[in-house]
Amino acid sequence: MAQRKLNKQQQTRVRAQQDRTRNKQTTSDDSAEHQQLDGIIIQHHGKQAIVENETGELIKCKIRQNLGTIVCGDQVIYQSKKDDQEGVILAIKERKNVLVRPDFRRKPKAFAANIDQIIIVAAPEPELSEHLLDRYLVVLESIGLRGIIVVNKTDLLSDTQLSEIQEQLKAYKDLGYTMTFTSTKTSHGLESLKGILKGKSNILVGQSGVGKSSLINQLLPDLDLRTNELSQANHGKHTTSSSTLYHLPFSGDIIDSPGIRDFSVWHISEQQITDGFTEFKPYLGQCRFHNCRHINEPDCAIKLAADKGEISERRLKSYQNMLMEIEQG
Numbered sequence: 001m002a003q004r005k006l007n008k009q010q011q012t013r014v015r016a017q018q019d020r021t022r023n024k025q026t027t028s029d030d031s032a033e034h035q036q037l038d039g040i041i042i043q044h045h046g047k048q049a050i051v052e053n054e055t056g057e058l059i060k061c062k063i064r065q066n067l068g069t070i071v072c073g074d075q076v077i078y079q080s081k082k083d084d085q086e087g088v089i090l091a092i093k094e095r096k097n098v099l100v101r102p103d104f105r106r107k108p109k110a111f112a113a114n115i116d117q118i119i120i121v122a123a124p125e126p127e128l129s130e131h132l133l134d135r136y137l138v139v140l141e142s143i144g145l146r147g148i149i150v151v152n153k154t155d156l157l158s159d160t161q162l163s164e165i166q167e168q169l170k171a172y173k174d175l176g177y178t179m180t181f182t183s184t185k186t187s188h189g190l191e192s193l194k195g196i197l198k199g200k201s202n203i204l205v206g207q208s209g210v211g212k213s214s215l216i217n218q219l220l221p222d223l224d225l226r227t228n229e230l231s232q233a234n235h236g237k238h239t240t241s242s243s244t245l246y247h248l249p250f251s252g253d254i255i256d257s258p259g260i261r262d263f264s265v266w267h268i269s270e271q272q273i274t275d276g277f278t279e280f281k282p283y284l285g286q287c288r289f290h291n292c293r294h295i296n297e298p299d300c301a302i303k304l305a306a307d308k309g310e311i312s313e314r315r316l317k318s319y320q321n322m323l324m325e326i327e328q329g
Helices: 009-024 128-140 159-168 170-174 190-198 212-219 222-234 268-278 278-283 301-307 313-327
Strands: 032-047 050-054 058-063 074-082 088-092 098-102 110-112 119-123 147-152 179-181 201-205 246-247 254-257
Touching: 050 201, 058 074, 058 222, 074 119, 119 128, 119 190, 128 268, 128 313, 170 212, 179 190, 190 268, 201 212, 212 254, 222 246, 268 278, 268 313, 278 313
Parallel strands: 058 088, 119 147, 119 201, 147 179, 201 254
Antiparallel strands: 032 050, 032 074, 032 246, 050 058, 074 088, 098 110, 246 254
């Protein structure tokens, strides 16, 4: 069922109600037997969500009507009776960021919030795509996050092949992107990856087949136990297709979001795409035309820098392809 649309006056009233709730101001229908508590969304499905409270308990909560989209990682205020394992989500706390992906109608759909780090997982099989890496990095830059690149399945590579991939990705390392190489078969690089994830809220993205699930299984040795706990909190229903937040045993969180393989750029602006190529920054404003798009305009400072080898020709081409993508909708 589609959510009922509100007029501006109703929207203002809903926002005011949420503001009062965030400030822990009780409303007329509150009673002494109810508690307003802080929690985090561990899993969301339909009109309900699993909330973890400050003591680690999992509470199945209904979502108050017209509250807006709730996603994994949201900090919320919920209400429940004492000693009750069910409740109602009253308000979403202010987010520091939100990740979106296109739905089946190509409209942006939020799927995770309050992320500190995005881990872009690549591998030699399927073939590593630098253009796909660029798309991830540009979208992440648009929400103020720096992507971290993990090349998994290094056990498939000879020393020569590993050196070739390291050289292939050198441009990203030179731009300051954190990069590490891992193998779940040999455990190579896993301690380095744990150090990167430690104390942060993380999410893994990447093409199907790069080994995201294998990495998560290595990072969460008690994954089956946690999955069973979530199933019990959801009264036995399995929701393996939902994004789920897990606490890492060495501190920090990781969100497992099945189906997140690609970030499209059609929902961000041309300026955000330009800003996402951080190596362009020293040359911006030096082109002959103030509205230069760095495609085929004369006296383009960025094209000149590429000709001189100061920026990557391949990265410039990737940028131009993204502009064409948003033009085509």
